[in-house]
Amino acid sequence: MANPTVLTENTTPAEAGARRERGSDFAELSRRITEAGLLRRRPLYYSVRFTLVGLALAGGVVSFLALGDSWAQLFVAAGLAVVFGQLGLAAHDLAHRQVFSRRRPSEAGGLLTANLLLGMSYGWWMNKHTRHHANPNHEEKDPDVAPDLLVWSRRQAREAVGIPRFIGKHQAVLFFPLLTLEGLNLSFNSFKALRSPSMKRPWLEGTLLLAHFALYFGGLFTVLSPGRALVFLAVHQGLFGIYLGSVFAPNHKGMPMIEEGTRLDFLRRQVLTSRNVDGGVFVDALMGGLNYQIEHHLFPSMPTPALARAQRLTERYCAELGIPYHHTGLLASHREALRHLRGVGEPLRAAR
Template sequence: MANPTVLTGTPPTPDRERGSDFAELSRRITAEGLLRRRPLYYTLRFGALALALAGGVTAFLVLGDSWSQLLVAAALSVVFGQLALAAHDLAHRQVFSRRRPSEAGGLLVADVLLGMSYGWWMNKHTRHHANPNHEQKDPDVAPDLLVWSRRQASRAQGVARFVGKHQAALFLPMLTLEGLNLSFSSFRALRGPSVKRPVLEGTLLVAHFAVYFGGLFTVLSPGKALAFLAVHQGLFGIYLGSVFAPNHKGMPMIEEGMRLDFLRRQVLTSRNVRGGVFVDVFMGGLNHQIEHHLFPSMPTPALGRAQVITERYCAELGVPYCRTGLFASYGTALRHLRNVGEPLREAR
């Protein structure tokens, strides 16, 4: 099996100086007004999300100690997934142009409602945007239990070595723990430099879990509470993975020392997902991952029009532009996981 694609150089751009290709695309995007804020869209979207959350909580309280609560848990996992997408838009200042309201909204949605540190996640995600799929600089492809390149696989030890051998098969089961992993990582990050307000965020996180676990074990019997927790957090983790995994996994990796301009660094390492309104809502606009990486503050409803402009522009430059179906993107990501783990399976 061939090695995963690794970028090895930058295609020449004869008619433009290096670094100016993105400036031309930015001019076209700005001329279309695609960077303007969309207050009506976000008012309706966040309003619908608030109603959905209130409806889920109301159903939980009305049903009481019943196994029907597992249906509520499943519904709330989708609501939590949409909350995570809302926190993402707030962090990128797609909703508000100013820092203070963006940060206040992010703390409310991430810390209070989701139980995830807004400061820690924003720091991590900012580093990802700066260097997507860079083995040394992108925290989303840093080796942990999973490995993302054969080089990482060759250095894996202990549990990571075992998991790396079977990571394609284990990926979906491991996603069921992703929601809890984000919360655990958030608490751990309170002691590090990435969280600038550890006391505030720590207090908000504790308040979230006090209400969350308090509500579960007050309304439900212990067995039903644990079942609710497993269904809710498990499906929430799968939802997060199904939204974020198609975006970069299986796309070219960037090695240390390589020189790529901003446009190529973002386009060549990202993948768009085709689909209509359902995919747009399901993925919160992240199906237009290339445009999101090029213009992180662009409001979600403008990404579709930006996609058409960007794809045509990349064709003019001769820059490869990846766009595929949703299930095909999952297949590519899983094949990549299996591919990079192959040396571990072959090792005696």
């Protein structure tokens, strides 16, 4: 269903009225996407993809058990970091009902993938990610740009106190080192969220999380000596965090921030705050299709293999309307994000 048109800062009431008469701009794009068949489920694709991820996980576990107490396990740790990243991407697609159209199989798959295999609360992440999709890069409403450790706007920088104020001065340099903690941060917030009133199934999610970490830590400290187990943990979780951050950071970081009171229609809100990442098949696989972030935000339930064609339709349509549509390479996207982090931290560096 099309979203209602609202006034933007550059839209006159007459223009808004004309737009309502012909339907919203998003409605026309949605019609073209639907007619192209891009919202149909792709069961074969997901069957193959999830089977490959499952085999990679099984291969990592078998290798871990076969190597025993050896420093060669660090290669297994690095490999499993990539597998865990792919599990996160699988949980993401399940949550958006890209795999199954019905809620129950989507939730069941999400709980097993996120909680049991990954050690992250599906319910907590769903709540957070849904709010992000509704208001990407909104300073007040998007939890992904809340000033937790980092600041994402100059206003946040000026108002920062405590740890965000200290880190914000040099956050561009500290960004990737901080990502090494992201995997542990996801697990910590998952357990913390079990006490939240918004959690629908706290006992089930808590049980699955405990089962994950019982197997994870039990395996580490049974097979490896304590020292090697801790190094394995650091390598695995650190690289997993960097991988996740490298997938999600290019999508919105460094794109325009939306302040309270700014009025944008759905199409412009999603397009103007999102960045696509070019790179072909390798980047598609590495980022699980999230490199087509603009199309993903416009059509969250669209299966991953349809996003490339949707990208061409969407970019062409945005050109018709004169809406800026931004895409760039993988390294350039990270440069833009880091440049933004450095820029918004300027007020903190200038303060003495």
